[in-house]
Amino acid sequence: MSQNQEKQTSLRIGIDLLDSLMTLAGELVLSRNQLLQGISSGDSGATEFSSQRIDMITSQLQETVMRTRMQPLANTFNKYTRVVRDISVDLGKNIELEVEGRDVELDKTIIESINFPLEEIIKNAAEHGIESPEARAEQGKNKHGKIKILAFHDAGQVNINISDDGLGLDLDKISEIAVSKGVVSEKDLSMMTPEKKLKLIFEAGFSMSSDDDSSRGNGLDKVLKQIESIGGVIDISSKYLKGTEIIIKLPLTLAIIPSQIITLENQKYAIPQVNLGELIRIPVHEIKEKINVVGNAPVLRLRGELLPLVDLADLLGIEKKYRDPVTGEELPDRRKNIADRRSKKFFSGKQGEINLKENQRKNSDRRMSSESAINIAVVSSGTFKFCIIVKELNDSEEIVVKPLGRLLKDCTAFAGATIMGDGKAALILDIANLAQMAELSSVAKITKDYEQNDADLLNDKKDADSLLCFSNAENEYFAMPLEAVERIERIKGSSIEYAGGKRIVQYRGGTLPLYELSEIFDAAVMPEREIYEVIVLKLNGFEAGLMVSPPVDSVEVRAEIDKETLKQNGLKGSAIINEKTTLVIDPKEITGIFLKEMA
Amino acid sequence: MRVQKISEKNEICTFMVGDAVCGIDLLKISEINKNFEITSVPQSKEHIKGIINLRGKIVSILDLGKKLGLKDTEIDEKSRNIIVNSKNEDIGFVVERICDVVSAQQSLIEAPPSNLGKISGIHFTGVLKTENRLIGILDIESLLSN
Numbered sequence: 001m002s003q004n005q006e007k008q009t010s011l012r013i014g015i016d017l018l019d020s021l022m023t024l025a026g027e028l029v030l031s032r033n034q035l036l037q038g039i040s041s042g043d044s045g046a047t048e049f050s051s052q053r054i055d056m057i058t059s060q061l062q063e064t065v066m067r068t069r070m071q072p073l074a075n076t077f078n079k080y081t082r083v084v085r086d087i088s089v090d091l092g093k094n095i096e097l098e099v100e101g102r103d104v105e106l107d108k109t110i111i112e113s114i115n116f117p118l119e120e121i122i123k124n125a126a127e128h129g130i131e132s133p134e135a136r137a138e139q140g141k142n143k144h145g146k147i148k149i150l151a152f153h154d155a156g157q158v159n160i161n162i163s164d165d166g167l168g169l170d171l172d173k174i175s176e177i178a179v180s181k182g183v184v185s186e187k188d189l190s191m192m193t194p195e196k197k198l199k200l201i202f203e204a205g206f207s208m209s210s211d212d213d214s215s216r217g218n219g220l221d222k223v224l225k226q227i228e229s230i231g232g233v234i235d236i237s238s239k240y241l242k243g244t245e246i247i248i249k250l251p252l253t254l255a256i257i258p259s260q261i262i263t264l265e266n267q268k269y270a271i272p273q274v275n276l277g278e279l280i281r282i283p284v285h286e287i288k289e290k291i292n293v294v295g296n297a298p299v300l301r302l303r304g305e306l307l308p309l310v311d312l313a314d315l316l317g318i319e320k321k322y323r324d325p326v327t328g329e330e331l332p333d334r335r336k337n338i339a340d341r342r343s344k345k346f347f348s349g350k351q352g353e354i355n356l357k358e359n360q361r362k363n364s365d366r367r368m369s370s371e372s373a374i375n376i377a378v379v380s381s382g383t384f385k386f387c388i389i390v391k392e393l394n395d396s397e398e399i400v401v402k403p404l405g406r407l408l409k410d411c412t413a414f415a416g417a418t419i420m421g422d423g424k425a426a427l428i429l430d431i432a433n434l435a436q437m438a439e440l441s442s443v444a445k446i447t448k449d450y451e452q453n454d455a456d457l458l459n460d461k462k463d464a465d466s467l468l469c470f471s472n473a474e475n476e477y478f479a480m481p482l483e484a485v486e487r488i489e490r491i492k493g494s495s496i497e498y499a500g501g502k503r504i505v506q507y508r509g510g511t512l513p514l515y516e517l518s519e520i521f522d523a524a525v526m527p528e529r530e531i532y533e534v535i536v537l538k539l540n541g542f543e544a545g546l547m548v549s550p551p552v553d554s555v556e557v558r559a560e561i562d563k564e565t566l567k568q569n570g571l572k573g574s575a576i577i578n579e580k581t582t583l584v585i586d587p588k589e590i591t592g593i594f595l596k597e598m599a
Numbered sequence: 600m601r602v603q604k605i606s607e608k609n610e611i612c613t614f615m616v617g618d619a620v621c622g623i624d625l626l627k628i629s630e631i632n633k634n635f636e637i638t639s640v641p642q643s644k645e646h647i648k649g650i651i652n653l654r655g656k657i658v659s660i661l662d663l664g665k666k667l668g669l670k671d672t673e674i675d676e677k678s679r680n681i682i683v684n685s686k687n688e689d690i691g692f693v694v695e696r697i698c699d700v701v702s703a704q705q706s707l708i709e710a711p712p713s714n715l716g717k718i719s720g721i722h723f724t725g726v727l728k729t730e731n732r733l734i735g736i737l738d739i740e741s742l743l744s745n
Contacts (some may be wrong), residue, residue: 267638267639316641316642317641317642318641402656402657403657404640404650404657404659405650405657405658405659405688405690406686406688407643407644407647407659407661407690407743408640408643408647408650408659410642410643410644411640411641411642411643413641413642414640417638417650417657419652419655419657423636423652424636424638424652425636425638425649425650425651425652425657426638427638427640427650
């Protein structure tokens with residue numbers, strides 16, 4: 001089956017969209033003229049005004065152009081009825097295909113890429129999922145097997161669910177096959193949750209057929225790769241003998257992705273937000289505690305996990321330079337080890353000695369300067385979670401993804417390129433391929449052992465909480481579990497609007513409702529500020545912003561939460577953090593409060 | 600014998616690559632610029648200098664000298680990027696110096712030698728003899744394949 005179907009070279013779009021584009025183009029011209037005039041006459045008011053207009057028009061233009069590329073899924077889905085019917089006839093089964101969500105629209109490129117995976121999944125469901133009419137009758141099931149495709153929008157993503165009421169997946173059989181085909185080791189298997197075990201069917205090398213013919217490859221492996229390549233995720237749930245459900249989530253558009261910009265040896269690179277977990281800075285004095293060594297590989301201790309640490313510059317073969325603090329010149333950095341000599345080391349089996357080469361250090365111990373604090377980005381590619389050392393962390397930006405030319409297609413470390421605000425081209429990192437390049441599968445196996453056995457780590461996992469701390473009015477301190485925090489933004493007081501009695505701000509192409517802490521808790525009203533720190537939370541699929549005062553800081557604490565003294569609705573309780581009484585917010589409870597507000 | 604049939608009379612843009620003078624059919628050239636804000640691409644082949652932003656498009660830039668077996672081309676004021684279009688994609692070459700545009704008559708183009716100075720003759724379609732020099736005419740598709 002060919003994965004590359006013919007790409008369309010034209011498409012239909014509604015005239016209303018074209019009209020919108022014409023209008024926007026016209027407005028852009030007007031604003032540009034105003035801008036030019038403002039600049040040449042030195043009128044800063046006019047310049048500022050027109051630049052604001054251009055800002056708004058550009059966003060609208062971007063959105064409208066994106067809409068022209070949206071096509072309904074109906075065209076794709078309609079083909080599958082035939083596919084299912086053919087299989088039914090061939091295999092003597094009775095299968096009905098139900099489709100809901102034909103009107104859901106997706107970017108043209110995503111639709112082209114989704115065809116093969118969907119078709120493969122549906123074929124699987126029809127061929128292996130749904131049983132013969134006789135077998136179904138024996139189980140007391142309806143003679144007609146049903147496959148249902150459901151597509152819907154949810155929080156900036158498109159969900160496509162394919163479910164069937166067939167045989168379902170036999171977890172034990174899958175586990176057995178996975179081990180026998182070498183897809184996973186017994187040990188790893190024993191530590192997997194049922195959901196993870198089910199996902200083994202997507203691994204290359206896995207096959208339900210008993211023959212050793214590995215040349216056929218695993219169709220589902222290709223499905224997973226293709227879905228991940230367009231920025232989507234796939235999940236599977238199943239009840240043996242009852243049925244299976246495959247859930248695919250896709251981004252709305254391929255071309256523009258939010259990303260984190262980092263600097264590595266004087267060049268900027270982008271890490272797609274979808275791969276980014278968190279950003280960490282380790283000050284010099286914490287290195288020996290936070291960075292350990294497993295076998296030969298440095299790892300980061302993070303809340304009870306040991307994450308492989310990858311020096312990106314080394315992995316990519318980029319020459320590292322550092323600035324000599326005395327002379328200011330750039331010199332090659334020959335430091336080879338990230339871990340401190342005193343870092344905790346784990347050995348993989350044999351009693352051996354790690355030969356940590358002592359570097360040639362210059363006069364001052366370079367490690368002592370603040371230049372040697374380490375910046376780390378925790379990334380994951382679905383299968384692997386690991387850390388990248390970066391020289392500098394820059395802003396998070398929405399970037400336009402552009403393909404690399406054909407001469408660079410072997411550079412698998414990069415998923416594409418983009419153009420930065422300063423006009424320079426920057427490369428986008430392909431985290432999944434980087435994980436492969438760093439051969440993380442072997443490191444992962446070793447670290448799993450140690451995570452289970454290291455008492456300190458287990459303690460870490462148990463007690464440490466990552467909290468985000470912030471203030472409200474003076475002397476009022478609050479904290480909230482970091483995992484509930486989507487983002488932290490700064491917004492200007494002047495950009496806050498009131499619509500229908502609610503406070504909102506225009507945010508990322510939509511509107512974000514804003515709440516002051518005093519509106520949710522028994523707290524003082526915050527004094528008006530020019531700039532507010534806003535904590536963006538994602539609760540039950542929608543985003544809301546909490547207006548708070550700085551400093552906004554994240555801490556890892558093993559604090560006792562007092563659940564009684566200062567308890568209120570929406571709070572877990574209070575704790576003493578950094579010697580201050582801090583009210584700890586319960587994200588689930590305040591979701592309830594927000595939902596009531598919105599009703 | 601790979602003497603390429605070009606049109607009766609055509610213009611060849613000539614430039615220096617190391618000590619040799621090379622040329623490309625002028626019609627194959629999209630543009631020539633001094634855009635040297637090159638972002639290097641780690642792990643790419645040695646002769647690829649990196650990528651640039653060409654009015655919103657990402658264009659790969661090759662070091663022509665390096666590709667032909669010479670050493671790295673150092674970029675200075677005289678260096679230029681020659682942008683060609685191959686199979687629907689814009690690709691650029693860095694050359695040390697652009698020389699004249701030479702009008703060539705088909706009849707004066709001979710088969711390529713096995714070497715042009717230190718450069719292997721593999722990527723040439725022919726040589727043009729002028730009064731004072733020998734111009735190696737490059738085969739772009741051959742350069743960009745493999």
